[in-house]
Amino acid sequence: EAQVTQNPRYLITVTGKKLTVTCSQNMNHEYMSWYRQDPGLGLRQIYYSMNVEVTDKGDVPEGYKVSRKEKRNFPLILESPSPNQTSLYFCASSSGAGGLGEQYFGPGTRLTVT
Amino acid sequence: GEDVEQSLFLSVREGDSSVINCTYTDSSSTYLYWYKQEPGAGLQLLTYIFSNMDMKQDQRLTVLLNKKDKHLSLRIADTQTGDSAIYFCAELAGEDDKIIFGKGTRLHILP
Numbered sequence: 001e002a003q004v005t006q007n008p009r010y011l012i013t014v015t016g017k018k019l020t021v022t023c024s025q026n027m028n029h030e031y032m033s034w035y036r037q038d039p040g041l042g043l044r045q046i047y048y049s050m051n052v053e054v055t056d057k058g059d060v061p062e063g064y065k066v067s068r069k070e071k072r073n074f075p076l077i078l079e080s081p082s083p084n085q086t087s088l089y090f091c092a093s094s095s096g097a098g099g100l101g102e103q104y105f106g107p108g109t110r111l112t113v114t
Numbered sequence: 115g116e117d118v119e120q121s122l123f124l125s126v127r128e129g130d131s132s133v134i135n136c137t138y139t140d141s142s143s144t145y146l147y148w149y150k151q152e153p154g155a156g157l158q159l160l161t162y163i164f165s166n167m168d169m170k171q172d173q174r175l176t177v178l179l180n181k182k183d184k185h186l187s188l189r190i191a192d193t194q195t196g197d198s199a200i201y202f203c204a205e206l207a208g209e210d211d212k213i214i215f216g217k218g219t220r221l222h223i224l225p
Contacts, residue, residue: 004156035215040122040217041217042202042215042216042217042218043157043202043215043218045212090156090157092156092157102159102162103157103159103213105156105157105158106156107154107155107156108154108155108156
């Protein structure tokens with residue numbers, strides 16, 4: 001089954017404690033991205049990757065890092081999480097950056113930083 | 115810059131038609147999309163329309179595009195309780211083919 005998986009689904013952590021949210025897709029997609037969803041703000045892109053070893057900043061990259069060492073995985077790293085990073089995070093992948101390359105979204109990771 | 119706007123809430127009686135509206139700013143957008151997000155889930159592509167089309171119909175869904183006014187709408191005929199979700203309008207915009215999402219319209223179905 002074609003899917004995007006994220007782990008963990010829920011995470012409560014404290015300020016400053018490094019964390020990683022994993023994202024994996026089994027569709028051999030080249031394009032992957034991370035979004036955060038906040039009430040009243042909709043979806044905002046954090047980082048995206050056009051292919052292995054190619055990553056670019058989205059609209060709200062501050063406080064986040066990503067890596068793309070393999071095509072299937074695109075982890076999101078918070079080196080020193082802060083409370084304003086409490087949000088719902090979605091990973092997505094597609095065969096292209098846009099057009100008919102439909103984006104497939106993961107189920108989301110709800111992060112709370114205290 | 116690129117921007118996509120839509121109203122935040124819509125309430126519709128079961129069996130009626132729902133119309134969700136969206137405006138966008140990038141006149142060079144080639145594709146426009148509607149995504150659906152059900153509670154506790156990620157977004158799922160519902161339908162899309164290419165910018166040289168005025169209308170696209172897919173079962174209960176009708177997408178209308180007014181390119182002159184940069185206005186996109188999604189009509190859901192015979193709205194059912196399973197249609198209760200957040201609907202996101204999105205456009206493919208900019209030189210880097212970025213997908214810009216609206217803030218989402220929460221569709222509430224009244225019995």
